[in-house]
Amino acid sequence: MNRYFCTVLACMIIAMTSTARVAAEEAAILQKTELLWPNGAPGAKGNEDGDKPTLTIYLPPKEKATGTAVVICPGGGYGFLAMDHEGHQVARWLNSLGVAGFILKYRHRNSGAGYGHPAPLQDAQRAISMVRSRAKEWNIDPGRIGILGFSAGGHLASSAGTHFQKRYSDVKNAIDRNSCRPDFMILIYPVISMTEWFTHRGSRRNLLSDKPDKNLVENLSNERQVTSETPPTFLVHTYEDKGVPAENSIYFYLALRKAKVPAEMHIYQKGRHGFGLGKKHSAVSSWPVRCADWMRGMGLLEKDSEQE
Numbered sequence: 689m690n691r692y693f694c695t696v697l698a699c700m701i702i703a704m705t706s707t708a709r710v711a712a713e714e715a716a717i718l719q720k721t722e723l724l725w726p727n728g729a730p731g732a733k734g735n736e737d738g739d740k741p742t743l744t745i746y747l748p749p750k751e752k753a754t755g756t757a758v759v760i761c762p763g764g765g766y767g768f769l770a771m772d773h774e775g776h777q778v779a780r781w782l783n784s785l786g787v788a789g790f791i792l793k794y795r796h797r798n799s800g801a802g803y804g805h806p807a808p809l810q811d812a813q814r815a816i817s818m819v820r821s822r823a824k825e826w827n828i829d830p831g832r833i834g835i836l837g838f839s840a841g842g843h844l845a846s847s848a849g850t851h852f853q854k855r856y857s858d859v860k861n862a863i864d865r866n867s868c869r870p871d872f873m874i875l876i877y878p879v880i881s882m883t884e885w886f887t888h889r890g891s892r893r894n895l896l897s898d899k900p901d902k903n904l905v906e907n908l909s910n911e912r913q914v915t916s917e918t919p920p921t922f923l924v925h926t927y928e929d930k931g932v933p934a935e936n937s938i939y940f941y942l943a944l945r946k947a948k949v950p951a952e953m954h955i956y957q958k959g960r961h962g963f964g965l966g967k968k969h970s971a972v973s974s975w976p977v978r979c980a981d982w983m984r985g986m987g988l989l990e991k992d993s994e995q996e
Contacts, residue, residue, distance in 0.1 A: 719745040721793075724814045729795070730857040731807060738799030741811040743818065746779035746789040747826060754786040755829035756988045758874070759815045763839030763962070766796045766808065766894035773964035774838040781965060785980055785989055788828055790819055794844065797894035805895050805908065806856040812848040813856060813868035820866040832988055834872040834919070839932055839962065840891040842878020843910065846940065849873045849921070850913035872986065873921040874979060877929055877961055880936040883909040888932045911936075914943035922982045923953040924975045931961035952982050 721744045725732075732739045747753070760782075762774035769775070771791065779789030794811035795803035816833060823830040837845030852869035859865060879888045882896065882905045896904060906912065921944055925937040934955055944951040959972035966973035983989050 719747055721745070724811060724818060729807070730810055731803075733801030733803070736800045738795070739801060741795055741814075742793045743815055744775075744779070744791040744793070745826070746776075746783050746791070748783040748786050748788060750827060752786040753788065753827050754832075754989050754991050755827065756786070756832040756834070756983070757788040757790065757819055757823075757826070757828045758782055759812070759819060759833070759835045759845075759870070760789055760791045761794065761812065761835065761837035761841030761844045762791070763837070763841040763877075764796065765888065765890045766804075766840045766843075767798050767890065768796065769793060769841075770838070770962070770964075774841065774962075777965055778836065781976055785983070786991070787983075787989070788826060790815065804897060805904070808844050808895070809847050809851065810857040812844050813852070814864070816848065816868045816870055817866040818863050821863045830866075832871055834874060834988075835870040836874040836876070837878060838876045838964070840879050840888070840895075842875040842936075843880060843891060843895075843908075845870075845873055846875055846878055846880055846910040847908065849919050850910045850915075853917075869917075870919050872919050872983075872988065875921060875937065875940070876924045876975070877926070877932055877963075878923070878936055878940070879932050880911050880940045881909045882906075883912075884935070884939070886933040886935040911939040911943045914940070914947050914949065916947050916949065918944065918947060918949050920950040920986060921952075922979055923951065924956075924972075924979070925953075926956045926959035926961075926963075926972060928957065928959055929961045950986075952978075954978055 721742050724741045760778050762769045762771050764770050775791040782789040792815045795807040819833050820830045835845040835848050849870050879891045881887045882892050923937040925934040941953045956972040959969050963969050
């Protein structure tokens with residue numbers, strides 16, 4: 689066998705080994721999916737898959753783990769969930785930073801028997817409390833648990849960050865006795881307001897019905913619920929977003945600034961609604977880098993000495 693063929697054979701073996709290694713790593717990172725409420729979610733209307741909210745758990749390799757964790761809320765107008773590009777892809781990106789990702793499959797208008805408020809917020813609060821209650825098991829710092837949401841998932845995430853003073857489900861066990869307040873928020877092209885002209889009407893209708901109570905609409909307009917206790921926030925939007933206009937992020941940022949809550953916002957010119965990590969776009973594809981910089985500046989990507 690001559691030198692050329694030996695070289696080609698060696699390259700093929702290396703490539704196959706690398707592919708197998710990457711596949712094994714990805715399989716190892718995707719841990720499992722767990723029910724939020726093994727004995728049934730509050731207000732459950734049936735026993736189908738859509739009546740059972742879950743967390744899909746992605747843990748980074750232990751030697752890389754920072755101790756930070758993020759609950760991920762995919763978007764979908766409170767009518768479906770974009771579980772791949774706003775869920776699994778995001779969890780893998782977080783793992784690359786040493787951050788644990790927990791994808792929340794929350795209830796919505798077209799899941800199971802159909803759910804509006806308060807079911808999604810019940811699920812988000814339970815998810816945060818569940819991650820915090822099992823922090824030691826999952827190698828997580830209970831004081832570094834954030835929430836990330838896209839579009840309507842951004843509304844849910846911002847609701848978790850502005851409504852944590854009230855539990856929307858009964859405290860039934862040790863999990864629920866853990867705080868449901870996120871330590872930070874990452875909001876990507878989020879729906880924020882339910883009252884202003886720039887609200888996403890489909891999300892509002894799916895969450896609150898066609899003729900919602902005015903007080904409820906006001907209460908879930910999260911730009912009006914910001915206080916000094918609202919967690920530090922990172923926001924991303926685009927000028928071109930016609931589905932959920934950038935004013936959603938802008939009004940929320942101004943409310944955070946007024947309350948003296950640390951915040952960072954990036955408004956890109958180009959990019960349609962729903963770009964996820966932005967891989968198929970130009971400038972907006974830099975938002976994960978900017979977000980990682982923000983998290984690093986917040987001390988969230990430093991390896992926690994207690995996790996070593």
